Amino acid sequence: MFKKLKSLKTDKVQGPDNISAKLLATTADLLARPVYMIFKKSLQEGVLPVDWKAANVSPIHKSGSKTSPSNYRPISLTSHVCKVIESLFRDEIVQHLEFNGLINDSQHGFRKGRSCLTNLLTFLDKVSGYVDTGTDVDVIFLDFAKAFDKVPHQRLIGKVQNHGIDGKVLNWISNWLSGRVQRVQVKGVSSTWEMVTSGVPQGSGLGPILFLIYINDMDDEIMNQLLKFADDTKIFSIIRTDEEADNLQKDLDTLLNWTNDWQMQFNVKKCKVMHLGKQKQNHQYHINGNQLESVKTEKDLGVTLSADLKVAQQCSNACSKANRMAGLIKRTIENKDKMIMLRLYKTLVRPHVEYSISAWSPHYIKDKNQIEKVQRRFTKMIPELRGLTYGNRLKALKLWTLEERRNRADLIEVFKLFRGISTLPFENFFQLDMDKRTRGHSAKLKKSRCNTELRRHFFSERVVNRWNSLKQATVEAAEVNSFKRLLDRERLTRIDLFMD
Numbered sequence: 001m002f003k004k005l006k007s008l009k010t011d012k013v014q015g016p017d018n019i020s021a022k023l024l025a026t027t028a029d030l031l032a033r034p035v036y037m038i039f040k041k042s043l044q045e046g047v048l049p050v051d052w053k054a055a056n057v058s059p060i061h062k063s064g065s066k067t068s069p070s071n072y073r074p075i076s077l078t079s080h081v082c083k084v085i086e087s088l089f090r091d092e093i094v095q096h097l098e099f100n101g102l103i104n105d106s107q108h109g110f111r112k113g114r115s116c117l118t119n120l121l122t123f124l125d126k127v128s129g130y131v132d133t134g135t136d137v138d139v140i141f142l143d144f145a146k147a148f149d150k151v152p153h154q155r156l157i158g159k160v161q162n163h164g165i166d167g168k169v170l171n172w173i174s175n176w177l178s179g180r181v182q183r184v185q186v187k188g189v190s191s192t193w194e195m196v197t198s199g200v201p202q203g204s205g206l207g208p209i210l211f212l213i214y215i216n217d218m219d220d221e222i223m224n225q226l227l228k229f230a231d232d233t234k235i236f237s238i239i240r241t242d243e244e245a246d247n248l249q250k251d252l253d254t255l256l257n258w259t260n261d262w263q264m265q266f267n268v269k270k271c272k273v274m275h276l277g278k279q280k281q282n283h284q285y286h287i288n289g290n291q292l293e294s295v296k297t298e299k300d301l302g303v304t305l306s307a308d309l310k311v312a313q314q315c316s317n318a319c320s321k322a323n324r325m326a327g328l329i330k331r332t333i334e335n336k337d338k339m340i341m342l343r344l345y346k347t348l349v350r351p352h353v354e355y356s357i358s359a360w361s362p363h364y365i366k367d368k369n370q371i372e373k374v375q376r377r378f379t380k381m382i383p384e385l386r387g388l389t390y391g392n393r394l395k396a397l398k399l400w401t402l403e404e405r406r407n408r409a410d411l412i413e414v415f416k417l418f419r420g421i422s423t424l425p426f427e428n429f430f431q432l433d434m435d436k437r438t439r440g441h442s443a444k445l446k447k448s449r450c451n452t453e454l455r456r457h458f459f460s461e462r463v464v465n466r467w468n469s470l471k472q473a474t475v476e477a478a479e480v481n482s483f484k485r486l487l488d489r490e491r492l493t494r495i496d497l498f499m500d
Contacts, residue, residue, distance in 0.1 A: 001039070002032040004084045015079040016054040024080055039085045046171030052082035055182040055201055056190070074149070076182065076201035086205035089172065093165060093209055102163050103212060106219050109230035110208040113423030116301040117413070119229045120359035123236070123300075125429060125460050126225065127276055128309060130238050132455035136277030138248060139236040140285060141298055142255070143270035147231035148211055149199035152263050153177045156200070156214050163213055176206065218258050222251050229301055239275075245283040256287055272298050274307050303356055309454050311360040315367040322352035322374045330381050341382050342397055349378055353402060358413045361406045363457040363500070372402050404498035408487060410463040411470070415483045418443060418475070429460040433468075441472040469497070 005028035008021040024031060042048055059072035094112070097103050103111065108119035127137045157174050165173075180196035200207035211230065219226040224237040224247065235255070237248045259265055266287055273292045275282050285292045296307045304314040325348050333344065353371050362368050379393040380386055394401065400408070416422040417429060433446040445464045450456040467475075474490060477483035491497055 001036040001084070002028050004087055005032055005035065008080060008084070012080065013058070013077050015077050015082075016056055017051040017079045017081070019080055021080045024084070035081060035084065038081075039088065042085070043168055043172055046168060046175050048082070048172075048175055050179075052079045053176070053180045054078070054193075055180070055196075055203075056185045057182050058185060073202065074184075075203040076207075077185075078201060078204055083205045086176075089169065090206050090209050092169070093206075096164065097209075097213075100164065102216070104216055104219060106226050107212055107216070107228045109228065109232075110212060111423070113421060116229060116303075117356040117359055118422060118424050119227055120301060120303060120356055121413075121459060122424065122428070123227055123234065124309075124359055124458065127236065128455050128458045131277045131309065132450055132452045134278070134451075136239045136275065136279060136281070137236055138239045138245065138283060138285075139234055139274045139276060140248070140252065140292065141272045141274070141300060142233040142235065143267045144231045144233075144259075145265045145267040146199075147215075147264060148202050148207070150264055151199050151211060151214050153198060155262060156210060159213050159216075160210065163216075173206070173210070214262070215264075218255060218262075221254050223247050224251050226251075232301060234300065239277075239281065239283065242281075242283075245281070245285075248283075249285055252285060252287055268292075274298055274305070276307055276309065279307075301356070303360055311362050312364070312367055314360050315362055315370055318353045318355070319370050319374055322349050323377070325349050325352065326374070326378050326381070336381065336383055338382055338384055338397070341378075342399075345375075345378050349374065350402075354405065354409070357406050358410050358459050361410065361457075361459070361462070363453075363462070368403060368500075375399070375402055400498070403500060404491075407463075407466060407498040407500070408484075410459060411467060411487060412480065412484065413459070414445075414463055414467050415475070415477070415480065419479075421480065430464075440468055441470060441475050443475045444468045466497070 005024050008025045010020075010022040010025050012021045014020045038049075055076035055078045057074045057076055059069075060075050062071055062073050064071040098112070108114040108116070108122075127139070130137050153174075156177070157170070160173060161170055177200070180201070181193045182196055182201075183193050184191040200210050208230065215228070215231065218233075219228075222235065224235055226233065226235045235248070235251055237244055237251075239245050239248070256266070268287050268290045271287055271292050272295045273285050274295055282294060284294075297313055298305055304317050306313055326345075329341075329344050329348065333340070353374055362371065375394075376390050379390065379397065379399075382393075382397075385393045385396055388396065413422070414430070417424060417426045420426075431446040431448075433444040445467055447464050448461060450461055455461060471486075471490060474483065474486040477486055
C-alpha cells in the first residue's frame with residue numbers, strides 16, 4: 001500500500017472528497033496502514049464508502065466543433081484513495097486474465113506490452129505485406145457511440161464472472177458499479193448530482209479493464225482479421241473475389257448483432273471503409289442498411305492513414321501540430337533560456353513528430369526535411385544559439401537529429417520484440433538468420449524480398465540491416481535502458497549508424 005500511495009502523481013486533480021494526491025504521496029508512510037485497513041474492511045463486506053462512488057466529470061475536447069457536447073470525452077475525477085485501492089484489484093485481475101490467456105489477442109488497449117504503436121505495427125505489417133504481393137485489402141474502421149458510458153452493469157457483472165472472477169472480488173466490483181453519482185464541473189461551476197445507471201468511469205483505475213472484459217467476445221465469431229485498442233476497432237480482409245467481400249459484410253452483420261445483443265451501438269456516420277491496393281473493385285459495405293462512406297485518408301489511433309499507404313499527410317499533420325505548439329511557446333515564454341526552452345521542446349513539441357513513429361517513419365526526402373525543420377526552427381528560437389549552424393546548435397543542446405532518433409526508435413522496438421518486452425510475437429515481424437557462416441552477432445535477421453518501395457521501407461524491412469550491424473554486446477543487453485546506453489556508445493564510434 002505504501003508503494004501505491006508513494007507512486008501517486010502529485011499533479012493530479014482531486015476528486016469530490018477533496019483529498020489531494022500530493023497529500024497522500026507525501027504522507028504515505030503515515031497513511032499506508034489506515035488505507036490498508038479500510039481496503040481490507042471494504043473487501044470483506046463488499047461495500048464502498050459513499051464518497052468513493054462520486055465523480056466530478058471534466059469534459060475534454062476531442063475534435064470538431066467545441067460547441068457540440070458530443071465532441072467531448074467525459075473524464076471522471078474520483079477519490080484518489082479509491083483509485084489506489086482500485087489499482088490493487090486491477091493488478092490482480094490483469095494478472096489473472098493474462099496468465100490464463102483470457103483476453104483475445106486482437107486487443108491492444110490497457111495491456112502490458114501492448115500500445116497504439118503495437119496495434120498500428122501489426123495492422124500495417126499485414127496490409128503492406130498483402131499490397132506488396134499485388135493483393136487488394138478492404139479496411140473498415142468502426143466507431144462505437146459512447147461505448148464506455150453505455151455498458152450495462154448487470155451484463156458486465158455476468159461477463160466478469162464468466163472470466164473466472166467471483167467471490168468477494170466480484171461483490172466488491174458489483175458494489176463499486178452501483179449507486180454511483182456524478183456532476184459536471186466547468187471553470188469551477190458544478191451541475192447538480194445525477195445517478196449513473198450504466199457505463200464504467202473513464203479516468204478510473206478499474207473501469208478500462210472491466211470494459212475490455214465486456215467487449216472481449218465481440219470478435220469470437222469473426223472470419224476476418226480484427227484489431228482493437230479499447231473500443232477503437234478495425235476489421236480488414238484481402239479482397240480478390242466477390243465472395244471475400246461478402247464474407248467481410250457478413251462479419252459486419254455479426255458485429256452488428258453483437259452490439260444489439262449487448263446493448264452497444266455503432267456510430268454509423270463515423271464508420272468508414274478504405275480500399276487499399278490497386279482498387280480494381282470498390283465494394284460497398286453496409287451497417288444496418290446504411291452504406292459506409294469510402295475514404296482516402298482516416299485517422300486511426302492518432303495517426304493519419306492513407307489509401308496509398310504513404311505518410312505525407314501524417315507528416316504534414318504532425319509537423320503542423322508541432323509548429324503550432326512551437327509558435328505558442330515563442331509568443332508566450334519571455335525567458336528563452338537554453339535549458340528552459342530545451343525542456344519545453346522535449347515536453348511539448350517533439351512528441352508530436354515522434355508519436356508512434358516506427359509505424360509511419362518517412363523515407364521520402366521531402367517528408368524527412370519537413371519533419372527536421374521543426375527542430376531546426378525551434379533551436380533558432382533560442383537567442384544564445386541563433387548565430388550557430390544547425391549542427392552546432394544540436395551539439396550545444398546535446399540533441400540528435402530527428403532522423404537519428406527515428407532509426408534509434410526502430411532498433412529499440414526490435415529489441416523489445418526480441419526480448420519479449422513487447423508481447424507481440426517476434427516471429428510476426430522477423431525471422432532469425434540461421435546461416436552461421438555470415439559475420440555479425442547471434443541474433444541477425446533474415447532479409448526478405450520486397451516488390452514495392454513502400455514495403456521495403458516499412459518497419460519490419462527497413463530495420464533489418466541496421467539491427468544486423470549492431471555489436472554482440474548491444475543485442476545481449478539485459479533491459480531496455482542498457483540497450484539504449486549501448487546504442488549511444490556505438491554512435492560515438494559510428495557516426496552514420498542512425499543515418500539513412
